[in-house]
Each structure stands twice: as C-alpha cells, then as structure tokens.
Amino acid sequence: MPELPEIEVLKGEIKARVVGRQIVTVDVSDPNVINMSPEMFASTLAGKKITGAGRRGKMLLIYLEEGLCLIIHFMLFGxxxxxxxxxxxxxxxxxxxxxxxxxxxxxxxxxxxxxHQGEEIDSLPQVTKLGVDALSRELDFEQFTRMISRSKAKIKALLMDQSFISGIGNTYADEILFEAKINPERSGKSLGSEEILAVYRPLKNMLVEAITAGGAGSDDFAHLDGSKGGFIPKVHGLEDKPCLVCGLGIRKTKVGGRGTYYCPQCQNYFRRSG
DNA sequence: CAATCGTCCTGCGGGC
DNA sequence: TGCCCGCAGGACGATT
Structure with a gap:
C-alpha cells in the first residue's frame, strides 16, 4: 500500500509527465470515490490544465488551473x-x-x-489531523525525541500514527524498527537516547532511499506506467523467512491491531543497546 | 472462506 | 474522583 515514498514517487512522475497537459473530458464510472455529482466533477475538470503535484502525508495532490486541486488517498490497493x-x-x-x-x-x-479549491486543502479535516511530515526538516532529532519520550504508546503504533508523524505506514514502520533493532512493542517512554537515535536515523534515511529506489517493489504499488519500484522489505511480509542479519525466523504478531513482522533475536524486547 | 489492509469511531480501563 | 490516553474492536470493501 502506498506510503510516503510511493506517493513522493508518483508526485515526481506527475510533475515530469503530466504537468502542462490539459484535461479534455472526464469519465466517472464509480461515483462513490468522488466528492460531488459526476456531472459537477466532470464539468469542473473539463478544459483545465494540470499545473503541479504535491503531497500531504500519504495523500497525493494534483493541482489544476483556477486554483483547483485533486486530493487522492489510495488506502490499501488504490x-x-x-x-x-x-x-x-x-x-x-x-x-x-x-x-x-x-x-x-x-x-x-x-x-x-x-x-477541492486549492486553498481549502490545508483546512480539510483529513489534512489538519496530520502530524509533522516524516521528511520535514521540522522533525529533527530533538523534536523526535521530545515526541517519543513523552508517550507510553508502543513505538510501532507511534510511527504509524498519522496524527503524530505523517507518511509512515505498516511496511516502513516494520522496516525502520528492524533497522533500528528495536522491538515494536517497546513504549516510546522506555527508549533511551541512543535507541531513539537508532530509530530516527533509518526513519529519515530509509524513506529517502525508498524514494530513490522508485518506491516499493510489492504487488500493491506501481508507477504511472505500471512498472514496480525497487525497495524490497527485509522483514515486512516475510513471516518464517530467515532474518538477513542473524538467520533466525522472522516472526509475525499484532501490534495496535496491525500485522507486525520482526526478528525476535535482533529486535529482542529486553535488548539494551547502550 | 476468512484474514487483511488504513482510517475513523466508540467504549473501556489503567494510571496519574 | 475525574480526566486523559492507550488500545481493543467494529465498520468499511475488495483482494488474496
């Protein structure tokens, strides 16, 4: 499912391949996925030029002439x-x-x-609810430490909480914690400074690497041309497969109601790294 | 067929 | 005691 890196890749592709083109006509075969009547939707968009692309969390923005903007959430398979x-x-x-x-x-x-009108975007409930963007410079180590160490919630739940930090979903949360060698069930509060840094580093780096790789290589994501990305998870979705670091079987559990993959050895709950 | 995914909402209980 | 927060559970819809 598309998370921050995948949306960022699509944003770049829209800018490179679609911006400057004009929408001639619009066909809506499923009115459930739009936010007005198909007639209104189609007549408003017809004749408008596509002028830009953006992102809010896991949502893609496509800017149009006359201050219009499409906001797209892909959820699971979009x-x-x-x-x-x-x-x-x-x-x-x-x-x-x-x-x-x-x-x-x-x-x-x-x-x-x-x-929507472009100026409405940042007042939409689903956008105002978003916490600081994972890639934002505003989310520096000091800010991240303050946010993490204040919370009793599990670190995995925190990473996935869009009102806390926006952009990270189930896949990258698992991958970041594997890289950090931190057990997903650890509470934010319980993490020492070195452990918080161990999470912070891959949080920033992995998202950038995934963008560079063209996003996820999984079946549920594709580029505008249908091709896949090159980012391959090391734990997520790999239950019982050997851990690439220690060789032990990757385990699957539930954290915050979400399927969670981790290495029981490398991410031992009782491990202390400092 | 049932589990799953992300988000939203509700209701419960632990802890301050 | 009261309140906040974390979290479990359900709804949603289509895919595996």
Whole structure:
C-alpha cells in the first residue's frame, strides 16, 4: 500500500509527465470515490490544465488551473495509471489533450479522488489531523525525541500514527524498527537516547532511499506506467523467512491491531543497546 | 472462506 | 474522583 515514498514517487512522475497537459473530458464510472455529482466533477475538470503535484502525508495532490486541486488517498490497493488506453476497472478517468488518460482504479475503503479549491486543502479535516511530515526538516532529532519520550504508546503504533508523524505506514514502520533493532512493542517512554537515535536515523534515511529506489517493489504499488519500484522489505511480509542479519525466523504478531513482522533475536524486547 | 489492509469511531480501563 | 490516553474492536470493501 502506498506510503510516503510511493506517493513522493508518483508526485515526481506527475510533475515530469503530466504537468502542462490539459484535461479534455472526464469519465466517472464509480461515483462513490468522488466528492460531488459526476456531472459537477466532470464539468469542473473539463478544459483545465494540470499545473503541479504535491503531497500531504500519504495523500497525493494534483493541482489544476483556477486554483483547483485533486486530493487522492489510495488506502490499501488504490492505483493511478497513465496510458493511451483506459485500463480495466477504472473508476475515474481524466482524458488528456495528448490522447493519453490518467485513470484511477481499485479505490476502496473510503479511498477517493476528491476535488477541492486549492486553498481549502490545508483546512480539510483529513489534512489538519496530520502530524509533522516524516521528511520535514521540522522533525529533527530533538523534536523526535521530545515526541517519543513523552508517550507510553508502543513505538510501532507511534510511527504509524498519522496524527503524530505523517507518511509512515505498516511496511516502513516494520522496516525502520528492524533497522533500528528495536522491538515494536517497546513504549516510546522506555527508549533511551541512543535507541531513539537508532530509530530516527533509518526513519529519515530509509524513506529517502525508498524514494530513490522508485518506491516499493510489492504487488500493491506501481508507477504511472505500471512498472514496480525497487525497495524490497527485509522483514515486512516475510513471516518464517530467515532474518538477513542473524538467520533466525522472522516472526509475525499484532501490534495496535496491525500485522507486525520482526526478528525476535535482533529486535529482542529486553535488548539494551547502550 | 476468512484474514487483511488504513482510517475513523466508540467504549473501556489503567494510571496519574 | 475525574480526566486523559492507550488500545481493543467494529465498520468499511475488495483482494488474496
């Protein structure tokens, strides 16, 4: 499922390949995923030029002429694709002036393509709720330490809490904690300064590396052209596979109701690293 | 078929 | 005692 790096990759692709194009017509075959009548949606978008792209947490922004903005949340399986032909299962199709179309599919569980005025975006409830962006310079080590050490919640739950830090989902939370050698069940409060640094470093670095790699290589993410990213998880989704560091089997549990993968040896709960 | 995913919401209980 | 916070559990919908 698309997290911060995947959205960032899509944002770059929109900027490189779609900005400057004009939307000619719009087809909506699933009105559930938009936030107004299909007629209003289509007539508002028709004739508008695509002017930019952005991101808020795990949401993709597509800016248009006249201050309009599409805000897209992909949730679990949502897809966006740029192609000369509309793919199967397209729910919303933007037909562009170069005969290509930008279309969305597999939007479910409240995922959607919502049209707003650009200046409204940062007042939307789903945006105001977001905590500091994981890649923001504002989230420096001091700030991160303050936030983590104040909380009794489990570190994995904290990393995934979008109102706390935005952009990190289940996959990268597991990968960051594996890299940090910190057990996902440890509370924020229980972490010493070195341990917090051990989480902070991969938090910043891994997200950047994943963007550079073109996002996740998993089946649930694809680029605008359908190709996959190159980021391969070391623990997430790899139950019973040998840990790349110690060779012990990777274990799966639940933390905060989410499937959680970790190495019981490298991420021993009682391990103390300092 | 049932588990799963991310988000939102509700209700419970522990701890300050 | 009262309040806040963490967290479990359910709803949602489609995919594996």
């Amino acid at each position: 897809r966006i694709r740029l192609s000369p032909e509309v793919g199967e299962g397209a729910q919303v199709v933007l037909n562009l002036d170069d005969r290509r179309c930008l279309f969305f599919s597999q939007l479910a569980l409240g995922a959607g393509v919502h049209l």
